[in-house]
Amino acid sequence: MxxxxxxxxxxxxxxxxxxPTFRGTDGLWEGHDVMEVASPQGWAKNQSLVLDFYNQRRKAVLDAExxxxxxxxxxxxxxxxxxxxxxxxxxxxxxxxxxxxxxxxGEIKKARSCVDENLIYELNGWEIKEGDLCEKGSQLRPHIVWFGEMxxxxxxxxxxxxxxxxxxxxxxxxxxxxxxxxxxxxxxxxxxxxxxxxxxxxxxxxxxxxxxxxxxxxxxxxxxxxxxxx
Missing domain, CATH: 3.40.50.1220 (TPP-binding domain)
Structure with a gap:
């Protein structure tokens, strides 16, 4: 065996x-405080910023080997x-x-529902846009475990x-x-x-x-x- x-x-x-590992010695991720782009609070405050941050990360992953x-x-x-x-x-x-x-x-190439964590979707491209919804009508978010989440x-x-x-x-x-x-x-x-x-x-x-x-x-x-x- x-x-x-x-x-x-x-x-x-x-x-x-x-x-890139993104998180620098100053605790910032690409110039952003980590809580702005990788926390439920940051998502509630500015969905557009969070989506763009992960869209750029997703693009980098697609380009990598x-x-x-x-x-x-x-x-x-x-x-x-x-x-x-x-x-x-x-x-x-x-x-x-x-x-x-x-x-x-989590996985950068997947998205999930904001109201049902069991609704997970494979992404075809590198973007999740505002207005992209799950089947229950909720905005899709990155399928990532953020700071403060289980x-x-x-x-x-x-x-x-x-x-x-x-x-x-x-x-x-x-x-x-x-x-x-x-x-x-x-x-x-x-x-x-x-x-x-x-x-x-x-x-x-x-x-x-x-x-x-x-x-x-x-x-x-x-x-x-x-x-x-x-």
Missing amino acids: RKNLVVLTGAGISAESGI PNEAHKMLAELEKDYDVQIITQNIDDLHERGGSSKVLHLH VPMIEPAARITAKADVLLVVGTSLQVYPAASLIHEVQRNIPIYVIDPSTPEYYGTNQITAIAKGAVEGMKEAKEKLIASC
């Missing part, structure tokens, strides 16, 4: 495909039962060939992580909760690999192997280690 490899990914893997890190994760399905849990809202894992991807924070996929993600034989963390500093809590769901003595240029010193433990590199270079090293140990 193949081992379960659970992979938790963040903005660092998408950044190497040219998708999966990088070698995405592709190497897909290739590991030859040796492992791989489950991706991503904080990213793009579809680069899917386009890179991964077959099982759980999106914690993360409905965190419980399924925790259950998946608890069954991991190996955990691989790529391109996330594990600073954003609740996603950061997933690393604590793995069973004791399960090997954990963390790929991030700024991995904290305490990652150098018996259980956690730190690979202080970017996503692509780090995945080259991690892939070799994983194949050797499967």
